[in-house]
Amino acid sequence: MATGRTHRPATRSRGIPEATVARLPLYLRALTALSERSVPTVSSEELAAAAGxxxxxxxxxxxxxxxxxxxxxxxxxxxxVYQISRELGLTQDWPVVIVGIGNLGAALANYGGFASRGFRVAALIDADPAVAGRPIAGMPVQHADQLEKIISDNGVSIGVIATPAGSAQQVCDRLVAAGVTSILNFAPTVLSVPEGVDVRKVDLSIELQILAFHEQRKAGEESAAAEAALEDAPTTSVGGVAAADRKGPDGDVPAVMPA
Amino acid sequence: MATGRTHRPATRSRGIPEATVARLPLYLRALTALSERSVPTVSSEELAAAAGxxxxxxxxxxxxxxxxxxxxxxxxxxxxVYQISRELGLTQDWPVVIVGIGNLGAALANYGGFASRGFRVAALIDADPAVAGRPIAGMPVQHADQLEKIISDNGVSIGVIATPAGSAQQVCDRLVAAGVTSILNFAPTVLSVPEGVDVRKVDLSIELQILAFHEQRKAGEESAAAEAALEDAPTTSVGGVAAADRKGPDGDVPAVMPA
DNA sequence: GTGTGTGAAACTATTCACAGCC
DNA sequence: GGCTGTGAATAGTTTCACACAC
Structure with a gap:
């Protein structure tokens, strides 16, 4: 990261672990619910249970x-609630733009969860003039031509990309060039960005694949539960991996991807 | 978090770290792209770059x-491609149901990324009879009454919850009772499930909040670059962790580290 | 020469367990 | 007595660096 400022006195430790940061929104959500029910105080045990x-x-x-x-x-x-909000930077409100108003973009535009935290959807942007006509969630969808102007007029620093994978990098580049420094990417592609720009990604199918992995293991465990002895061998052996044999046996690859 | 891992000795090769599992889909995606371009071999350096x-x-x-x-x-x-697919359990195809066909559910139903990767949307389910009429993505939306029957008829073990937060736990309970053992939850709430059921969650607003945290810090650093002396809270000094910045969640930002 | 595979080292995160304050 | 705050212990992950196979 540059600036080898390794030894900052840190009036108050500015060194919150990433894993902790990722959980703060969870705590905040649980606390907000308690707050709405006018619960005055909560123990770590109770709050932890509510946050999972x-x-x-x-x-x-x-x-x-x-x-x-x-x-x-x-x-x-x-x-x-206040302290966590402040720590997360939610005491100010962040204008965001959503680029790519397909099914997902429209869903995001309609999603109430943004507005209720400190985020304000400043604009919806799409490259397709047909889409750019109809309003979504009560907002006009603006044409991609306007992207740079919108970013700068609204002081947007956070952009959400919900375009097809093929356009994502290009949109990303324009967002960054226009001043955006944080990007939430829903397109199933790796974005490359300059130093100093943060990217987080959400890939719906990746989550499912991780579940499938565990699901497969469960299925395998059932049958292997009885006798843990029979390890590999059979064709559809779940585990196997057979670190021993390299490319030897396995029949050929049945094209797994129907595209 | 999820992973109702049983603490078993792990029969041999069954010890793939969770962090690794979470990256396999990333590699698979990059490999699939190479495969489509008929690239025969790839080095770890090249593939790593493609996967970020x-x-x-x-x-x-x-x-x-x-x-x-x-x-x-x-x-x-x-x-x-074959080995990773097999490891992830994608050589079989997994029927999934999507419950809650609002904006997000509809977007998921239309999302091509599922079908292209070993997942088949077996049914769309919604509690609202009005919604349950119109087809989405060429599929009929079935009424929630049918949930148990659909699960069992199709041998569904993976369910996607895209309902409002208020109904999520109830839907979850019914899915689990009907035999589902893996759940992808988009509702902004903590689900409680029995041992042996995996839950992964995607919360759109949480991702934005994490970005806001980093964004705020960037802004703060600019002005505080000269001196760090604008703290109001006196409390503690929590030693230990230095002022490291950079992040490095799971497979996010293209790891840029001083080499 | 080239690039994988892997122990060992470094780092990060979670859990334990208990001192200290209410 | 109850519950927070935190060092110390443990577990998990990433990075290094180099032997080894091609």
Whole structure:
């Protein structure tokens, strides 16, 4: 990352682990629900259960933010909501643009979860003039020609890409050139961006593939549960892997991808 | 998080790290693209670049699967595609149901990425009779009453929940009771499931919040670059962790590290 | 020479367990 | 007594660097 500023005094440790950052939104969501029910305080145990993590992890996570709890009592809900929001940068509101208004883009535009956190959809953008006509979620869909102007007029620094994979890099480049420094990418492709630009990606089919892996293992375990002895051998052996044999036996590759 | 892993000795090769599993789909995607261009072999360096990771990580990942490369040459693309597909359980095809056909559910139903990778959408299900009339993506939307029958008739073990948060747990319970053992949850809520059921979640607004965190820090760093002395909260000083920046979640940003 | 495969080292994250404060 | 905050222990992941196979 540059600037070998390795030894900053850090008035307050600016070193929140990435894993912790990724959980803060989870805590925030649980806390918001408690807040809506006017619950005044909550213990690490209760909050952890509501957020789906264990309490030791939660306490450790909070310890990176500061000492916001009261021993023997718990955490003040409102206060924590504020502190976490501030830490995540949600006390300001972030204008975002969504590029690519197909099914997914439209779903995102309609998704209430953005507005209710600190995000405001500043514009919907699509390259197709046909799409660019009809409004979605009460907003006009603007043509991609306007992209640079929209970004700069609205001071947008976060962009959401929901285009087909083929256009994603190109859209990404334009977003970055126009000043966007954080990108949420839904297109199933790897984006390359200059230093200093953050990309997070969500790939729906990747999540399913990970589930399939575990699912397959479950199925294999059932049959192998009885006798763990019979290891490999059979054709459809789940495990096997047979680190021993290299490309030897296996029949040929049945084109798995129907495209 | 998910992974209701049983603590078993792991019969031999059954020890693929979770982080590796999460990257296999990435490699598979890159390999599929190469395969379509009829590229016969690829080096770890090239493939790593295409997948957005570094080559040492990729080689280590592959080493858990077996020795499928050739020293001095690289990997055979078709062979690797097959091996990874098999490892992920994609050589069989998995029927999935999508429950909740709102904007997001409809987008998922139309999403081509499922069908192209061993997944078949067996049914679309919604509780609203109005929605249940119109077909989406060429498929009829069936009423939630039919859920149990659909699951069992099609041998579905993977379910996708795209309902509002309020109905998600209830839908989840019914899916599980009907035999589903893997769930991909898009509803912004924590699902509780019995042992042995895997849940993965995708929360669109969480991703944005994580971006906002980094975005805020970038902005802060600019002005605080000179001196770090604008803290208001006095509390703690939490030593330890330095002021490292960079992130490195799972397979996100193309790892750019000072070499 | 080239590029894989892998122990070992470095780093990051989670869990334990208990001192310290309410 | 109850619950937070946190060092220390453990577990998991990434990176290094080089022997070894082609």
């Amino acid at each position: 993590v264990n309490s030791a992890k939660l306490r450790k996570d909070f310890s990176y933010l500061g000492s916001y709890g009261t021993r023997g009592v718990g955490y003040d809900v409102e206060y924590l | 990771v570094n080559s040492a990580k990729l080689r280590k990942d592959f080493s858990y699967l077996g020795s499928y490369g050739t020293r001095g040459v690289g990997y055979d693309v078709e062979y690797l």
